[in-house]
Amino acid sequence: MVVAPVAAGRLEELRSLLASMNREVGMVDPLNSLVPFARFDGLHYARFLIIDDQTLSDIELYGLPRVDYPIYLVFLGDMDGERDAFFPELVQKAGDGLRRIFAMCEGFSPQSDLQAWMKSHDVAPAAFYCNWIGRTVRQVREEDALRQALEKYAQDNAASLQGMQPREKHVAMRSFVEHEQQAGRLCFTPVPPTPTAWKLRNFANLVGVPLILLALSPFLLLYLPIFIFQLRRRELSDPEIVPRVSAAHASELAAQEDKDVTNQFSAFGSVKPGLFRRRLLIFIMWIIDYSARHIYNRGRLARVTTIHFARWVFLDNKRRMLFCSNYDGSLESYMDDFINKVGFGLNLAFSNGLGYPTTNWLVLDGSRDEQKFKYYLRRHQLPTQVWYNATPGLSAMDMQRNSRIREGLENSYMTDSETREWLQLL
Numbered sequence: 248m249v250v251a252p253v254a255a256g257r258l259e260e261l262r263s264l265l266a267s268m269n270r271e272v273g274m275v276d277p278l279n280s281l282v283p284f285a286r287f288d289g290l291h292y293a294r295f296l297i298i299d300d301q302t303l304s305d306i307e308l309y310g311l312p313r314v315d316y317p318i319y320l321v322f323l324g325d326m327d328g329e330r331d332a333f334f335p336e337l338v339q340k341a342g343d344g345l346r347r348i349f350a351m352c353e354g355f356s357p358q359s360d361l362q363a364w365m366k367s368h369d370v371a372p373a374a375f376y377c378n379w380i381g382r383t384v385r386q387v388r389e390e391d392a393l394r395q396a397l398e399k400y401a402q403d404n405a406a407s408l409q410g411m412q413p414r415e416k417h418v419a420m421r422s423f424v425e426h427e428q429q430a431g432r433l434c435f436t437p438v439p440p441t442p443t444a445w446k447l448r449n450f451a452n453l454v455g456v457p458l459i460l461l462a463l464s465p466f467l468l469l470y471l472p473i474f475i476f477q478l479r480r481r482e483l484s485d486p487e488i489v490p491r492v493s494a495a496h497a498s499e500l501a502a503q504e505d506k507d508v509t510n511q512f513s514a515f516g517s518v519k520p521g522l523f524r525r526r527l528l529i530f531i532m533w534i535i536d537y538s539a540r541h542i543y544n545r546g547r548l549a550r551v552t553t554i555h556f557a558r559w560v561f562l563d564n565k566r567r568m569l570f571c572s573n574y575d576g577s578l579e580s581y582m583d584d585f586i587n588k589v590g591f592g593l594n595l596a597f598s599n600g601l602g603y604p605t606t607n608w609l610v611l612d613g614s615r616d617e618q619k620f621k622y623y624l625r626r627h628q629l630p631t632q633v634w635y636n637a638t639p640g641l642s643a644m645d646m647q648r649n650s651r652i653r654e655g656l657e658n659s660y661m662t663d664s665e666t667r668e669w670l671q672l673l
Contacts (some may be wrong), residue, residue: 248324248560250315251352251369253297261351263319265632273503274536278340281344281630284635287336289327289384292556293438295348295633296321296513300567302627305601308486309520316563320352323571325556329442329652330369334362372558373529373568374536378643382650385436387638390649393424396433397652399673407420413666421656435653454521457539474566477523478609485519488602489619492626499630505577508642509555511634512572512581516627517601518565525565528599532559535596541559550588553581555643559596568600575642590614600627646673 253261263522268279277285284293297320307313322345326333337345338361345365349355355364362464390650399422401408408416427433460467518525548554557572574581585593591610598606598613603621614620638646655661655669 248370248372248558249322250319250370251349251354251368253320254351254353257351258297258318261348262297262632264351265297268295268633273634275504275633277635279344281347282341283344284637287326288341289333290635291325291327291384292511292638293633293635293652294321294511294513294571294631296323296571296629296631297561298515298569298629300515300517301527302488302516302602305488305612306517306520308404308488311520314352316567317353319562320348321569322348323558325573327375328439329445331366333660334365338362339364365496370558370560370562373532373537374559376539376548376554376557377544378548378555379546379646379650380540381438382646383438384637386438387641387649389433389435390646390653391638391641392440393433393435394649394652394673395426395654401673413663413670414661415664416670417655417661420657424656444465452537453541461658462641478527481519481521481523482606482609485605486602487604487619489622490626490628491622496545497625500625500628503634504631507636507639509573509575509636509639510578511579511631512570512578513629513631514570514624515567515629517567519599519601524599528568529561529565530607531595531599532561535559546643548589549592551584552641553584569599572628573636575644579622582624586617586620593620 264281268275272277275284277283282293284290298321300316303315304313324333340362346355346357346361349359349361349364350357383448397420400420404419408419411419424433428435518528543549544553548557553575555573556576557570557574559570560571561567562569576584590613592614594606594610597603598609603623604613604616641649652669652672655665656673661669
């Protein structure tokens with residue numbers, strides 16, 4: 248994620264340039280002349296986002312002066328492989344276009360080393376969620392091609408398949424796929440091995456975080472009564488800021504949504520003032536990141552199965568936060584899914600945001616007031632100027648089903664009941 252302040256007087260020019268990358272509002276041209284996203288084989292999602300925070304005056308309700316932060320340009324990509332390997336590819340395939348875009352930012356000049364500049368403005372997430380760690384763009388496309396080929400085969404050969412037993416159907420389909428592979432119409436590329444360095448870092452995180460918490464537990468227990476007092480004092484006095492969003496803002500956001508089964512979401516806001524809230528949020532993000540990395544990494548975030556990628560990112564010395572996600576369905580269903588299934592998680596993640604609906608004991612109430620929560624979220628939502636999806640038409644559940652189809656096809660030792668379940672996937 249590359250973040251840079253927009254240069255003075257260049258904002259409208261930047262908006263116009265980004266708009267030129269779209270076929271229409273909310274629909275990017277995948278092969279646009281500036282950043283031809285479709286040429287990047289490992290890029291799942293990407294977006295250009297202008298952070299123009301319209302809620303900066305909210306801080307005045309605490310008796311504090313408004314701070315006029317810069318307007319930022321954000322370029323964000325969710326991709327396969329190592330982050331550092333992606334920068335040279337960006338320069339190679341979209342260098343000229345990125346130069347035109349970043350020329351609107353402070354500190355970028357025609358003489359700038361593009362790759363070095365992007366790396367110097369790269370901001371790591373405080374917490375990151377991936378629906379299925381290890382599933383590549385190529386794998387998603389190949390498995391979807393397999394499903395389509397098998398479904399067409401089943402339709403074209405319905406009469407002959409009807410009289411077969413489940414295992415016989417499985418054998419027939421395996422034979423068909425082998426023939427298609429030999430003809431070059433289907434391909435199953437082996438998943439690249441996970442780098443050893445990544446495994447070591449991941450294992451260190453898996454073991455290290457619990458050990459740190461264990462070492463800190465005596466101090467955390469001693470601090471608990473003070474923490475409860477500090478938390479409750481703030482929960483009882485922090486103001487709610489949940490007005491109905493303006494019709495113009497709602498219309499601008501709605502114009503970018505529901506172009507496909509998957510949508511983008513970008514929201515931004517200030518952290519409640521004071522070190523207590525900031526440090527509490529840092530700790531919560533640390534726990535969320537650990538959970539997403541080691542627990543919720545196979546198709547669901549808690550009980551929610553519709554999110555492909557999500558990230559929480561601190562900006563401005565951890566005084567403000569950006570949340571970005573790619574999710575299936577409408578925004579209304581997305582919000583309802585979280586409210587009904589993991590309302591406590593919403594409160595944990597967002598209740599330290601300025602103006603959030605009042606919580607009790609950090610995890611209670613808050614998002615349970617559905618209308619207030621939806622007003623709050625919509626008010627902090629930002630229009631995403633450019634959004635790319637490498638696999639349109641495929642939900643997270645579709646991808647999981649397609650992976651199960653491939654796994655079942657490659658398994659020659661299924662029982663009758665397992666084979667029947669596999670056939671039902673088609």
